[in-house]
Each structure stands twice: as structure tokens, then as C-alpha cells.
Amino acid sequence: MDSNNPYKSFDVRVFLISVLAAIMITNLALIFFWAPTEMVMGLVQKVLYVHVPLAWIGFLAFFVVFIGSVMYLWKKTQPWDGLAQAAAEVGVLCTTLMLVTGAIWAKPVWGVWWTWDPRLTTSTILWLMYVGYLMLRGYAPSREQGARYAAVMGIVAFVNVPIVYYSTILWRTVHPEMVIGPASETGNLDSQMRTVLLFSALTFTLLFVYLVKERLALTCAYDRILSIRHKEGIY
Amino acid sequence: MTEQAARLQSVTKSYDEAPILRDLNLSVNVGERLVLFGANGSGKTTLVRMLATLIKPTSGFIEIDGMELPKHGVRVRQNIGVLTHQYLLYDDLTGYENLRFFGKMFRVDHLTERIMYLAEMIGISDKLHVRTRTLSHGMQKRFSLARALIHSPSILIMDEPETGLDQEAIEILVNIVKSVKSSLIMTTHNVEFGFRLADRVGIISGGSIAYQERRDALDVQEFKKILTQHSV
């Protein structure tokens, strides 16, 4: 019973979050003091060191949702659902921040906050689908039903991503006049920049793992409260 | 070992960590009629829905007609006839069309004759061609009974079938259930009614079988006392 207790590992968590904090501070230092400032875009280019990793872990998160959903429908065991839910919440958070940082970057560089470029459009639809996924959980009549419905949505949404992307590319080729920004924004990164970007991606991946782990611990604690309540007859 | 119509081993079902059925064990022999009693919320309806393949257990083993659930759900459904609180009829189809639709779904041979035969037996012949929306609740319940019997199931599963039926219809129900020789698993609140059909009676309390006994070994008054004890 005690192995279920998320608070027993308190010391481990303090250790983990300390290490993670150290890595993240290092990451910030690398971005602002070590990486050279890009000549054309200037300081705003540094947003990319956050924006790109956010996009990456957003996508990683939705892939984890997909895996968790498939496994939940197959095995019907709660931990898979918990994983899918945790990853979806972190994924929506990251995608939100990714869209915001993207806009911050686009304004000085492209001259607009927003443009219907295929990647941007796909990200927006992705975000909408997973917000729907989280709403579905909230609106389901019971937790178990919510888990099954969400699993179906988690699979459908993920399978749909490449189709949405392809359709927006096709759509763009029909309407080239509507897109303001250039087709591809990444020039050649110099090797120092690339190193920093990789380090940042790694840092954010660790952050993702940590957040998902914390979210799972929360689910675990919630389950324990529920089962204690039912045992004691408190509702 | 006698053949068994239904066998449940340590079946548990919980919703959001709240157990409805806990460690329930039950077996019904072929041709046997088991009647289950129990207070509201004791898990009767959940058990019925589980036997009807509508709910899957959280854990445990269920076998109906020698076939394991949920793996053989399709074949099990072919062999069971289910009567629930809901009539499961389409309001804007006539009674005949309803029976015809379900008969086709169950691939019943000589369907028209079967419908006419059941309609005659259940006393719904003159209401066959009106939309079920316009029928009284008792009549809809009779059609619902015909729907449950359309494919001559070898196991009947009924959840409080006497509710909404008048005395005449209850007599019809008792006669039919006795004549078809199917196994029966039924829940009810009405002890007298239950005793007329039962070979064996049982009490569900707190999500598991708290008591069971051959009906021959009991009289109604004695059983009512036992039932009251288990209902607190």
C-alpha cells in the first residue's frame, strides 16, 4: 500500500527538481550568454531556443497520448489512461506557449503576429483538437467513460495530424498570395547555435518527463483519496 | 458436473473506485430458474446488465452457456433474452415492425409465424400494427417481452419484469417462462411473484450473494424475514 504513496518519494522529488532547475538555469545561460546573437533577426531570434523545443515536446506529448490511448483501449488498465491524460495536459500547455512564443517571434521578423502558414495552421488545429480532448474528459458522465472517450479522441486526433498538415500544404499552394511570411524561416544555424538548440531541446524533454511524472503522482493521490472515501463511506 | 447456463467467479465491478459488485460468485444450472432479491442499490441491475453483456466486469470471470465473456459476446447474445426496465422499442415503428427488426437482427427463421405465435400467446395480436408510441405502458412492456423472446433464447435474463404489468399479463409471463424451459435469472422485489417462478432464490446484499437456498426448502413468510435481515 505504501508503495502507492506519492509522498514517500518526497526526497527523490526534491532531488529531481533541484537537478532540473540547475539544468534549466544552465540552458538559459547558454541561450543568452554563450550563443551568438543572430545578425539579421537580432535578439528576438533567441525565442527560437524556447519555441522549437516547446513545439517538439508538444508533439512528443501528443505521441505519448496516442500510445497511452491505444494501450488503454487494449489493456483497459488505469495507468495508461493516467499517462495519456498527464501527457495531454502538458502537451496543451506546451502547444499554447509554442503558439504564443511563435507570435512574439513572428511580429518583428515577419511583420505580423499571425499568418496561415501550414505549420502554424496545423499547430492551431492540433491545439483545438487536444483542448477538445481535455474538455471531453471533464464533460464525461463518469471517469471510466471519460477515459474511454478520451482514448478514442486521442487516437483520432493523432492520426489526423498528418492529414491536416497535408491539407494545409495543398491549401497554401492554391493560395500563395495569402501567406505573408517566407516558406521556411530557418536559415543555416551556425554550430554553436545548433548546440544550444539541442541542449535546450534536451532540457525541455527532461522538463516534460518531470511534469508528466508529477501529474501521474497527482492522479495516484486522487485515486487513493477516492478509494479511502469509499472504504470509509464518505462521499 | 452438470452443465451450467451461467457461471460467475469472484466478479467485481467498480465505478470510479466505488465497488458495486464485490467478489460475486454465482452459478445457474441449465434449465434452472434463479430469482434474486435485494434492496435498491444492492447491485441487482448491474449484475443483470453484466450478464446481458452490456457491462464488462472490472475483474473476475463470467461464462454463459459455456462461453466466456466478453470474448464470445456475439454468440452469448444470440442465446440470451433480456427484459429490462426500458422497453427497448422504437416509438415510431409499429409493434410488428419492432419485432420484425429484432427478429431479423437475431436471424430468426419463419419470422412472421414466430411473431404471430408470440403475439397470440402474449395477447398483443390486435395491437401489432399501431405505433408503439401510442400504446399504454403495460402494452409496451408486453411487446418488450415478445422482443426478448423472439429468438427463443435458452437463457432469460429479467430485471424486475413484473413492474408495469397487470395481473393478466403477470399470469401470461409466468406461464410463458414456465413453458419455454429456458434457464432464468431474474430480479424482483415481489416475493410471492418470485416464488412462483423460482427453483432457487438468492439475496444480493452489498454487491455479492449473501444468501441462497432451494425454494422447496423455504416458505414465503420465512424467506421474507430473512430478506428483511439482509436489507438493513
Place this chain on the structure above:
Amino acid sequence: MNYFLIPILQIAYKDIILELRTKDIFVTILIFALLMGVIFSFVFVPTKQNVVLILPGTLWVSITFAGVLGFNRSLVLEKDKGNLDGLLLCPVTRDVIYFGKFLGLFLFMISAEIFIVPLYAVLYNVSILDVGIPVIVILTTIGFAAVGTLFSAICVNTRSREVMLPILLLPVSVPIIVAAVEGTRSILEGSPVGIERWVQLLAAFDVIFLVLAAFTFGAVLEE
């Protein structure tokens, strides 16, 4: 094969009889789509020059929103009196129930569209006499009904189901909405050059989601 196809047709046939008597879904879709067409023509002021730009979008947005309303009706009919249990008690696999419900919805939408599309052409003064139009309409409707059947079965059990259905259905349907609009537009422009790509996209979407929905439908229905 007969164990698969016949019950599908039975379920769809039953839905058609019910629909012929109540006309719930057909009338909902038809009237709502026409209403939107009238409102859009006030809003966008179609002229000879801009009608090709306006019509495809208004047409498909109207059909999409009208379809959402129709889908809501379809499963509510099954759910409100517990009739879904009656279907679930039938000795068929869950994908049979899916395809049966899908077939019914597809036919109701198509029969409404047979009126909607020509009426839009009249309202906006455009000629739509082209074989490409029925192809686009049928493929789009298959895809939309495929995901619509799945999501309406999910949403019928949720709180505020009228809101939940479009929130799930619309973002997932983006590829077919885009394909339908662009396909229709390239036909109206008289240069159906790029139309094959849109048709391919629609066909791929239809196949993928019919299969995926049939697979996952059981998980939606069971408890």
C-alpha cells in the same frame, strides 16, 4: 459476409423508416443549411466577380453546421429511450452497429444535399453542372458522416452534448472541409486542374476514418 452486411442494412433500413415518419434529421439539415445560405448572401453580398470565392465556403460551412445538428438528433433518438441497449443486445459486433448508423446518417445527409446544392446554385446564380460536384459531395459526406457517427455516439453521453459535438467534430473535419471547399471552387472556376488532389485527399480521409472509427466504436459503447 451475410452476417456482416445484412444486419448493417437492417439497422440502416430501420433508421430510414423512422426518418421517413419523423423527418427529424432531413428537415433539420435542409432548413438550417438554407437559412445559412440566405444569411451568408446578406453578409457577403455576392457579385459576379466574387461569387466563386464566396459560394464554396458558405455552402460547405452551412452543410457542416447543419450536419452537426442532424448528427445530434440521430443518436439522441437511440439514447433517450435506452434504445441503444436494444441494439447492443443484438448478436452483432459493434462495428456492424457503427456501419449501420453511418449508412443511415450518410443517406440522410446526401438526400438533404440533393436539395441544398442546387438551391445554393440558384441563390448565388452559379452553374454547377459538372460531374465533379457529385463526386466531391459524396466523398465529403462519407468522411463527415464517418467521424460524425463516432463522435455523436461519444457526445450523446456527455454533459452539454450539443456543444461537445462541434468542438470535437469540427477540428477533426478540417481536412475534408478544406478539400470540399477548394475542390468545389476549382470546379466553379472552370479549371478543374488541381481537383484530383482534393479528391485523393477526401478519399484517403474517408478510408482512414471509416476503418479507425469502426475499430474504436466498441470502446465507445461498452461499459
